[in-house]
Amino acid sequence: MFSKKQISKKSTDLSLWYNNVVLRAKLADYGPVKGTMIIRPWGFALWEGIQNILGSAIKEELKSPNAYFPLLIPLSYLEKEKEHVEGFSPELAVVTIGGGEELAEKLVVRPTSETIMYSMFSKWIKSWRDLPFKVNQWCNIVRWEKRTYLFLRTSEFLWQEGHTCHANALEADQMTRDALAVYQKFVEETLAIPVLAGKKSEKEKFAGAKTTYALEALMPDAKALQSCTSHDLSDHFSKVFNIRYQSQDKKLEYVHQTSWGFSTRNIGALIMVHGDDNGLVLPPKIAPTQVIIVPIDPKDNTLIFYSKEIVDSLKKAGMRVDLDLREAQTLGYKFNDWELLGVPIRLEIGQKEVENKTITAARRDNGKKVTIKKGELTEELQHLLDEIQSDLFLKAYDFLVEHTFEASDYSDFRKIMKDSKGFIKAFWCENPLCEAKIKEETKATIRVIPFEQPKDIGSCIYCKKPGKVLAYFAQAY
Amino acid sequence: MFSKKQISKKSTDLSLWYNNVVLRAKLADYGPVKGTMIIRPWGFALWEGIQNILGSAIKEELKSPNAYFPLLIPLSYLEKEKEHVEGFSPELAVVTIGGGEELAEKLVVRPTSETIMYSMFSKWIKSWRDLPFKVNQWCNIVRWEKRTYLFLRTSEFLWQEGHTCHANALEADQMTRDALAVYQKFVEETLAIPVLAGKKSEKEKFAGAKTTYALEALMPDAKALQSCTSHDLSDHFSKVFNIRYQSQDKKLEYVHQTSWGFSTRNIGALIMVHGDDNGLVLPPKIAPTQVIIVPIDPKDNTLIFYSKEIVDSLKKAGMRVDLDLREAQTLGYKFNDWELLGVPIRLEIGQKEVENKTITAARRDNGKKVTIKKGELTEELQHLLDEIQSDLFLKAYDFLVEHTFEASDYSDFRKIMKDSKGFIKAFWCENPLCEAKIKEETKATIRVIPFEQPKDIGSCIYCKKPGKVLAYFAQAY
Numbered sequence: 001m002f003s004k005k006q007i008s009k010k011s012t013d014l015s016l017w018y019n020n021v022v023l024r025a026k027l028a029d030y031g032p033v034k035g036t037m038i039i040r041p042w043g044f045a046l047w048e049g050i051q052n053i054l055g056s057a058i059k060e061e062l063k064s065p066n067a068y069f070p071l072l073i074p075l076s077y078l079e080k081e082k083e084h085v086e087g088f089s090p091e092l093a094v095v096t097i098g099g100g101e102e103l104a105e106k107l108v109v110r111p112t113s114e115t116i117m118y119s120m121f122s123k124w125i126k127s128w129r130d131l132p133f134k135v136n137q138w139c140n141i142v143r144w145e146k147r148t149y150l151f152l153r154t155s156e157f158l159w160q161e162g163h164t165c166h167a168n169a170l171e172a173d174q175m176t177r178d179a180l181a182v183y184q185k186f187v188e189e190t191l192a193i194p195v196l197a198g199k200k201s202e203k204e205k206f207a208g209a210k211t212t213y214a215l216e217a218l219m220p221d222a223k224a225l226q227s228c229t230s231h232d233l234s235d236h237f238s239k240v241f242n243i244r245y246q247s248q249d250k251k252l253e254y255v256h257q258t259s260w261g262f263s264t265r266n267i268g269a270l271i272m273v274h275g276d277d278n279g280l281v282l283p284p285k286i287a288p289t290q291v292i293i294v295p296i297d298p299k300d301n302t303l304i305f306y307s308k309e310i311v312d313s314l315k316k317a318g319m320r321v322d323l324d325l326r327e328a329q330t331l332g333y334k335f336n337d338w339e340l341l342g343v344p345i346r347l348e349i350g351q352k353e354v355e356n357k358t359i360t361a362a363r364r365d366n367g368k369k370v371t372i373k374k375g376e377l378t379e380e381l382q383h384l385l386d387e388i389q390s391d392l393f394l395k396a397y398d399f400l401v402e403h404t405f406e407a408s409d410y411s412d413f414r415k416i417m418k419d420s421k422g423f424i425k426a427f428w429c430e431n432p433l434c435e436a437k438i439k440e441e442t443k444a445t446i447r448v449i450p451f452e453q454p455k456d457i458g459s460c461i462y463c464k465k466p467g468k469v470l471a472y473f474a475q476a477y
Numbered sequence: 478m479f480s481k482k483q484i485s486k487k488s489t490d491l492s493l494w495y496n497n498v499v500l501r502a503k504l505a506d507y508g509p510v511k512g513t514m515i516i517r518p519w520g521f522a523l524w525e526g527i528q529n530i531l532g533s534a535i536k537e538e539l540k541s542p543n544a545y546f547p548l549l550i551p552l553s554y555l556e557k558e559k560e561h562v563e564g565f566s567p568e569l570a571v572v573t574i575g576g577g578e579e580l581a582e583k584l585v586v587r588p589t590s591e592t593i594m595y596s597m598f599s600k601w602i603k604s605w606r607d608l609p610f611k612v613n614q615w616c617n618i619v620r621w622e623k624r625t626y627l628f629l630r631t632s633e634f635l636w637q638e639g640h641t642c643h644a645n646a647l648e649a650d651q652m653t654r655d656a657l658a659v660y661q662k663f664v665e666e667t668l669a670i671p672v673l674a675g676k677k678s679e680k681e682k683f684a685g686a687k688t689t690y691a692l693e694a695l696m697p698d699a700k701a702l703q704s705c706t707s708h709d710l711s712d713h714f715s716k717v718f719n720i721r722y723q724s725q726d727k728k729l730e731y732v733h734q735t736s737w738g739f740s741t742r743n744i745g746a747l748i749m750v751h752g753d754d755n756g757l758v759l760p761p762k763i764a765p766t767q768v769i770i771v772p773i774d775p776k777d778n779t780l781i782f783y784s785k786e787i788v789d790s791l792k793k794a795g796m797r798v799d800l801d802l803r804e805a806q807t808l809g810y811k812f813n814d815w816e817l818l819g820v821p822i823r824l825e826i827g828q829k830e831v832e833n834k835t836i837t838a839a840r841r842d843n844g845k846k847v848t849i850k851k852g853e854l855t856e857e858l859q860h861l862l863d864e865i866q867s868d869l870f871l872k873a874y875d876f877l878v879e880h881t882f883e884a885s886d887y888s889d890f891r892k893i894m895k896d897s898k899g900f901i902k903a904f905w906c907e908n909p910l911c912e913a914k915i916k917e918e919t920k921a922t923i924r925v926i927p928f929e930q931p932k933d934i935g936s937c938i939y940c941k942k943p944g945k946v947l948a949y950f951a952q953a954y
Contacts, residue, residue, distance in 0.1 A: 029597065031547040032554070033584060038597055041542035041612065048543060065518035066525060070508040071548075071586070071617055071633055072570065077509070090577050093549065095586065097571035098632075099621030107510060109548070109572065109586070120506065120515055129805060135518065140548055140617065144576030155575075156548055328606060 007340075009277050014221045015149075018272060022150045025280050025340050027271070035145040035155030039264070042341060043151075045288035046267050047158060051138060053285070054160070054186045054262060061182055062175075064134040064162050069116050071140075072107040077115035080240040084114065087207020091143040093155075109142040114208065114233070114259060117163050118241040125165060125255060127246050132175070133165040133255075141263070151268030152225070152477055159263035165243060165255035169234065172256035173211075176232040179260040180213045183228045191266065192283040192393040193217050193273050194400050195227055196423065196472055198448030203432055206259075210234035216447040216472070219272045222403045222421035224447045224474035227269060230260035273396050274365075280342025281365050283392050284385040291321040291381060292343045294334055296350035298325045306354050310347065310377065317378045319385075339364060344388050345381060365392060404472075410461055413473075417442040423474045427467030429460035438462055444473040484817075486754050491698045492626075495749060499627045502757050502817050504748070512622040512632030516741070519818060520628075522765035523744050524635060528615060530762070531637070531663045531739060538659055539652075541611040541639050546593050548617075549584040554592035557717040561591065564684020568620040570632075586619040591685065591710070591736060594640050595718040602642060602732060604723050609652070610642040610732075618740070628745030629702070629954055636740035642720060642732035649733035650688075650709050656737035657690045657707040664704055668743065669760040669870040670694050670750050671877050672704055673900065673949055675925030680909055683736075687711035693924040693949070695873075696749045699880045699898035701924045701951035704746060707737035750873050751842075757819025758842050760869050761862040768798040768858060769820045771811055773827035775802045783831045787824065787854065794855045796862075816841060821865050822858060842869060881949075887938055890950075894919040900951045904944030906937035915939055921950040 007024060010017040022028050027043035030036075039047065058064050072095055078085045093109040096102065110116065117135070125133055138160045145155045162179060166172040180197060187193050195215040205212035209231035216224045235254040238244070244252045274281040284290050291314060295303035307323055314321040322343075324334055338346055348360040357374045361381065365388050372380045403422030407413035416424055428434065428446065438461070439445050449471045460467045484501060487494040499505050504520030507513075516524065535541050549572055555562045570586040573579065587593065594612070602610055615637045622632045639656060643649040657674060664670050672692040682689035686708035693701045712731040715721070721729045751758040761767050768791060772780035784800055791798040799820075801811055815823055825837040834851040838858065842865055849857045880899030884890035893901055905911060905923065915938070916922050926948045937944045 029600075032551060032593070032596055033547060033549055036547040036549065038547065039545040041544050044544045045542070047545075065522070067518050067521045068516040068524075068635065070510060070513040070515065071619065072510055072513065074509060092574070092576070093572045093584075094574035095570045096573045097569070097583075099569070099623065100567050106574075107570075116509070119509055123506075140545075142548065146576065158545065 007277065007279060010220065010275065011277075014219075014272070017275075017277075018268075019150065021271060021275055021279050021340075025342070027267070027280075028150045030148060030150070033155070035148050037148060037150050037154045037156075039158070042288065043267060046270065046282075046286060047264060049286045049288065050262075050266070051160075053190050054182075055138070057182050057186060058136050058160065058162060062134065062136075062162065062179060064136040064164065067135045067137055068139070069113050069120070069137060071110055073110055073113075073116045075106040075108055077119060078108060080115065081208045081237055083236075084208035088112070088143070091145075093142045093144055110139075111141060111143045112259075112261070113137060113139075113161055114163070114237055115241070118237050118243060118257070121165060121255075122241050122243045125243055125245050128167060128248050131165060131167045131245060131255065132171065134162070135164075136160060136162040149268075149477075151271070152265050157264045159261050161259060161261045164258045165238070166257070167245070167247070167253070167255070169256050172234070172258050173232050176211070176213055176230045176258045176260065179258065180215065180230040183230070183260070183262055184215055187215060187217070187227055187266070188393065190283070190285045191270050192285075192389060192396060193227070193269055194393065194397040196448050196450065198450040198472070200229070200448065201430075201432075201435060201446045201471070203435055204446060206231045208233060208236055210236065214448055216474070216476075217269050217273065218400045218403055218423065218474070219269070219477065220399075222474075224423065224476040225265075225269050225272075226447070226476065227266055228260070228262040231258060233257040233259060274392055275342070278336070279340035281392070282342035282344060284344045284389045287342065287344050288320060289322045289341075289343050290319050290385060291345045291347060292324060292338045293321065293347045293349060294324045294331070294338070296331060296348065298327050302354055303349050303351070307349050310349075310359065310374075313378060314381065317382070319381065345384060363388060407461060413438075413461055414442055417444050417473075417475065421475055423447065423472045425470060425472055426461035427458045428469055428471045429463055429465050430468040431460070431463065431465075434460055434462035438473065443475045445476055446471045447474050447476060448472050484754065484756060487697065487752065488754075491696075491749070494752075494754075495745075496627065498748060498752055498756050498817075502819070504744070504757075505627045507625060507627070510632070512625050514625060514627050514631045514633075516635075519765065520744060523747065523759075523763060524741060526763045526765065527739075527743070528637075530667050531659075532615070534659045534663060535613050535637065535639060539611065539613075539639065539656060541613040541641065544612045544614055545616070546590050546597070546614060548587055550587055550590075550593045552583040552585050554596060555585060557592065558685045558714055561685035561714075565589070565620070568622075570619045570621055587616075588618060588620045589736075589738070590614060590616075590638055591640070591714055592718070595714050595720060595734070598642060598732075599718050599720045602720055602722055605644060605725050608642060608644045608722060608732065609648065611639070612641075613637060613639040626745075626954075628748070629742050634741045636738050638736060638738045641735045642715070643734070644722070644724070644730070644732070646711065646733050649711070649735050653688070653690055653707045653709040653735045653737065656735065657692065660705045660707070660737070660739055661692055664692060664694070664743070665870065667760070667762045668747050669762075669866055669873060670704070670746055671870065671874040673925050673927065675927040675949070677706070677925065678907075678909075678912060678923045678948070680912055681923060683708045685710060685713055687713065691925055693951070693953075694746050694750065695877045695880055695900065695951070696746070696954065697876075699951075701900065701953040702742070702746050702749075703924070703953065704743055705737070705739040708735060710734040710736060751869055752819070755813070756817035758869070759819035759821060761821045761866045764819065764821050765797060766799045766818075766820050767796050767862060768822045768824060769801060769815045770798065770824045770826060771801045771808070771815070773808060773825065775804050779831055780826050780828070784826050787826075787836065787851075790855060791858065794859070796858065822861060840865060884938060890915075890938055891919055894921050894950075894952065898952055900924065900949045902947060902949055903938035904935045905946055905948045906940055906942050907945040908937070908940065908942075911937055911939035915950065920952045922953055923948045924951050924953060925949050
């Protein structure tokens with residue numbers, strides 16, 4: 001049974017608090033094999049919300065229909081792209097026995113699907129008429145991990161991976177940016193998490209990509225968390241998988257490709273960014289239940305009748321609403337329980353409410369209570385849900401701004417990274433050695449090189465030679 | 478490019494026709510590893526329809542929320558239930574290398590999730606208050622196959638598996654039947670496929686179950702196809718995974734369990750049952766596009782304007798509608814193409830239609846054309862879609878009835894199974910030897926023992942000793 005004491009304070013020990021919340025709110029649990037997790041119904045409902053809202057955008061805005069490709073990939077396919085196999089080799093789970101026999105060729109459990117998909121694309125794409133070719137897949141992915149960090153780092157995770165083929169480099173680059181823009185809109189507007197967008201450095205990019213774009217969020221310990229990535233693969237894979245099309249002037253050309261993914265680790269970010277000492281705090285747009293109705297006495301028929309009327313009218317208005325009629329639990333237990341689960345609004349219904357034709361609404365995010373007239377309930381709750389959604393984003397945005405610094409020189413950089421963490425905006429000469437030294441000395445890596453660059457680029461924060469770009473540095477999950 | 482000639486006749490060679498349709502309609506393709514397949518967007522849209530409609534029933538009627546459990550299961554878990562591991566051993570894909578190292582314990586890619594789930598249930602279930610405990614999972618499954626039959630037999634397939642725990646045997650049996658009833662309603666009402674429901678024989682039941690219930694459909698070659706199964710697991714697994722609860726009178730009791738699954742093989746049944754020599758024929762309730770609008774001239778603005786008005790009004794009425802404005806293809810090509818894809822209704826829009834404010838609607842299933850007044854279009858199309866849905870079911874139902882026989886004696890049984898195939902209703906003494914002999918001599922197995930049994934049971938069709946049940950026999954996929 002849950003009691004508040006079983007959750008440690010968020011401000012005291014973030015990762016202990018995080019694990020407590022994930023387990024107590026029954027979002028997830030540890031699997032029997034190291035590195036694995038079970039996503040329990042309340043956690044999976046968050047993923048279903050993501051699949052529903054982000055999934056619609058992928059279909060409608062990015063025009064990428066869903067499909068499904070095999071889990072098991074011949075190892076030789078991965079080996080076709082040199083950087084790709086080097087990047088993924090240390091993380092592979094390998095099937096060597098199938099149907100009771102040693103396999104002639106080893107099969108890897110997909111760590112990502114570029115190679116298996118592209119071997120098929122070469123068969124399907126023939127002409128400029130087949131382009132752009134777009135497909136998306138929601139599936140499970142395995143990348144070996146020995147330490148589990150629920151949602152944030154697990155050997156198996158769920159994601160969506162979009163893959164597209166284009167006639168030229170310009171279109172592929174635009175697609176990569178469009179996918180990132182769809183992600184950013186979703187993360188900021190639905191998950192209420194502000195992010196920095198931009199390009200990855202050569203060192204941090206995807207194994208096999210020409211360019212990787214990414215979104216980076218800031219966690220409460222002022223460490224960055226990569227939300228998702230979008231890769232411009234150029235013709236790196238189409239050359240090895242021979243994906244060619246006949247152009248309008250009858251020439252055989254290699255396609256230009258992109259891939260982009262969004263995973264269950266974002267549920268981890270959602271928990272971390274908004275949660276508090278009482279548990280989860282869910283933004284209304286992603287909350288599986290937006291409004292929970294708790295009659296003060298679950299056996300009182302007057303209260304039940306009044307509550308059910310409200311359930312019906314709120315459901316009709318399209319809200320996700322639930323009614324707590326459990327009899328074995330105390331009222332205090334129920335309040336704590338729904339707080340732990342992060343439901344945005346709790347409605348309390350007692351005799352006073354029935355008599356006055358009012359409802360008392362309590363906000364999960366700030367605890368404020370308001371009394372609402374029954375006739376105005378739908379409208380007022382919709383307004384309240386919108387307000388909570390935007391308040392959560394603004395709170396997180398303020399935190400991001402307060403924890404984004406400019407460093408005057410490298411000693412300042414080191415001091416900030418030691419004392420405050422957060423993002424540091426600094427110029428960089430694009431020399432990987434400077435990047436490596438900074439990482440070694442401060443644990444900070446280049447998270448993104450923002451799309452909008454200042455006109456005047458100062459000297460490199462590390463070597464003081466002329467800089468080439470402005471970059472955001474941070475320690476990262 | 479598609480031409481009708483590339484599809485062989487359904488009546489001449491069913492399996493060649495089937496493979497032609499699946500490949501030409503881009504429902505699926507062969508994967509590079511033997512036994513694997515790719516589900517392409519048009520095929521996956523059918524699965525999404527299944528997930529949407531069946532998924533809602535599983536949540537709302539069977540009260541089983543979705544969750545996600547790990548793909549990789551320690552081999553020792555499977556070995557805990559003797560019958561279970563014996564049943565699945567020959568089909569396992571085994572991971573022996575993880576993260577670059579030989580694993581201390583082999584992991585199997587899930588062939589079904591009983592063992593991994595139930596190891597967790599024993600941790601989560603403590604009290605009678607936790608019961609009934611229900612969970613459902615949509616996921617990929619691997620059971621090794623060397624020969625691929627697209628959708629019908631593949632090493633990897635997608636399914637939904639529901640798992641429940643109950644306080645007693647009665648509740649578990651009821652749950653098993655409830656799940657089967659939800660499946661039957663879905664298969665008959667949405668996929669328009671009539672099925673026989675009942676119990677499996679001991680030989681045909683799930684490895685580890687006390688009782689398996691199933692639905693059986695009849696394919697055009699009069700062979701049966703198992704649509705789905707629902708298992709009463711009794712306490713077979715709860716005893717080995719130690720899933721116990723404290724009852725209201727403070728005793729420790731083992732839970733009674735059920736599991737039930739529905740897979741992508743049903744897409745194969747859908748194709749086979751309704752398709753014709755021109756390709757797919759989709760029941761309106763599952764068709765990704767229900768109405769396709771084809772303007773006779775895709776460059777004529779009057780036709781385009783008229784068509785777009787129609788698209789908007791049909792979408793507003795909740796229909797799934799698409800508009801074909803491709804310019805590179807001839808009208809004949811387009812008509813063939815939408816027929817191949819099985820879209821239930823095609824609307825043809827020409828000058829005559831615009832002038833008369835009418836629309837010509839052609840039915841995919843029987844080719845009949847009707848002229849509809851524009852003002853009555855929504856209502857008439859809704860009516861037509863309902864009619865197509867029920868006509869498809871009735872046609873399949875007639876076929877099932879026509880191919881269900883009663884055998885007067887075993888020589889009659891052999892003759893029917895040789896000449897006509899189909900289902901044969903016959904009495905059986907419940908001796909597995911008779912069952913085995915019948916299979917050996919006629920290739921027919923017991924598909925189901927129906928729930929409703931006649932009052933008088935005659936003698937066993939094989940040994941002529943007193944029979945115990947009426948059973949349906951058939952050759953099966």
